Amino acid sequence: MVNRSDSLDRVFRALADPTRRAMLTRLAKGQASIGTLGDPFAMTKAAVTKHVKVLERAGLLVRAVEGRVHTCRIDPAPLTKAEQWVEQVRSFWEGRLDELSNYLANTESRRAP
Amino acid sequence: MVNRSDSLDRVFRALADPTRRAMLTRLAKGQASIGTLGDPFAMTKAAVTKHVKVLERAGLLVRAVEGRVHTCRIDPAPLTKAEQWVEQVRSFWEGRLDELSNYLANTESRRAP
DNA sequence: GTTATTGTTTACCGCATGGTAAACCGTTCG
DNA sequence: CGAACGGTTTACCATGCGGTAAACAATAAC
Numbered sequence: 001m002v003n004r005s006d007s008l009d010r011v012f013r014a015l016a017d018p019t020r021r022a023m024l025t026r027l028a029k030g031q032a033s034i035g036t037l038g039d040p041f042a043m044t045k046a047a048v049t050k051h052v053k054v055l056e057r058a059g060l061l062v063r064a065v066e067g068r069v070h071t072c073r074i075d076p077a078p079l080t081k082a083e084q085w086v087e088q089v090r091s092f093w094e095g096r097l098d099e100l101s102n103y104l105a106n107t108e109s110r111r112a113p
Numbered sequence: 114m115v116n117r118s119d120s121l122d123r124v125f126r127a128l129a130d131p132t133r134r135a136m137l138t139r140l141a142k143g144q145a146s147i148g149t150l151g152d153p154f155a156m157t158k159a160a161v162t163k164h165v166k167v168l169e170r171a172g173l174l175v176r177a178v179e180g181r182v183h184t185c186r187i188d189p190a191p192l193t194k195a196e197q198w199v200e201q202v203r204s205f206w207e208g209r210l211d212e213l214s215n216y217l218a219n220t221e222s223r224r225a226p
Numbered sequence: 227g228t229t230a231t232t233g234t235t236t237a238c239c240g241c242a243t244g245g246t247a248a249a250c251c252g253t254t255c256g
Numbered sequence: 257c258g259a260a261c262g263g264t265t266t267a268c269c270a271t272g273c274g275g276t277a278a279a280c281a282a283t284a285a286c
Contacts, residue, residue: 006131008128008129008131008134009129009130009131012125012126012128012129013125013126013129015121015125015195015198015199016121016122016125016126016129017122017273017274018119018121018122019274021121021198024202025202025205027206028202028203028205028206028209029205029209030209033232033233034232034233035231035232035233043274043275043276044275044276044277045232045233045234046233046234046235046236046275046276046277046278047274047275047276048233049233049234049235050273050274050275051274052233054273067232067282067283067284068231068232068233068281068282068283068284069231069232069233069283070232070233074202074206076202076203076206079199079202079203080203082128082199083196083199083200083203085134086128086192086195086196086199087196089137089138089141089187089189089192090141090189090192090193090196092138092141092142093140093141093187093189096141096142096143126243130243130244132244146262146263147262147263148261148262148263156244156245156246157245157246157247158262158263158264159245159246159247159248159263159264159265159266160244160245160246161263162263162264162265163243163244163245164244165263167243180252180253180254180262181251181252181253181254181261181262181263182253182261182262182263183262183263
């Protein structure tokens with residue numbers, strides 16, 4: 001029941017690579033062909049193809065084939081989902097009153113042995 | 114010069130696993146021992162140890178050893194950094210005026226061959 | 227019609243990852 | 257003391273991942 005290969009899995013995994021993050025940063029400024037996307041990196045076109053595929057399967061990148069050039073644009077929706085997950089955890093943590101009392105109790109018991 | 118094993122790498126990689134995300138969700142509600150943390154999952158203690166280590170090395174989890182029990186609490190700072198990265202990309206994308214004109218030009222050239 | 231351009235595909239390699247089993251270590255309890 | 261408890265460590269395994277080289281496919285240019 002673990003919902004394996006969840007979409008969040010793919011999104012976070014895609015974001016866990018500096019090359020892919022740089023590609024997204026580039027795409028955030030405007031669409032680009034795959035060649036342009038891979039230009040800043042010293043790697044094979046095959047490697048670039050793989051990275052683009054990872055981003056694509058995470059839903060972060062959308063491809064528009066026109067002739068022999070594949071133009072890529074970013075899709076921010078999965079970013080929003082990931083951000084919401086993080087924010088949810090953080091908000092839970094922000095409102096942790098029992099946790100705070102726990103911490104105080106702990107500190108107290110340590111300070112007054 | 115790619116700044117390998119960047120902290121964002123470790124954070125996003127840590128978040129890319131459903132078990133680890135569930136552990137963080139649990140920890141957001143309050144601190145817990147490692148045994149308690151691993152309780153919901155059908156896996157060995159060794160596996161739980163590994164997951165906790167991944168979270169720890171990503172800076173998302175802090176451990177307090179007291180006797181034989183290791184109490185874990187969440188540290189939201191790396192979450193904030195990750196969130197900021199995502200938000201930065203999104204904000205870049207939100208203000209993509211040239212991208213919009215690009216898109217329009219593209220559409221135009223397709224509609225008027 | 228040949229040649230160059232843009233990307234993909236297909237092995238293949240090295241290494242990290244998620245998991246297990248089993249031995250181990252330190253602490254607590256009876 | 258010895259036994260149980262809470263975690264870690266050490267092999268070990270299967271799988272996935274990032275990367276390459278080389279062959280291929282399709283479109284554009286000459």
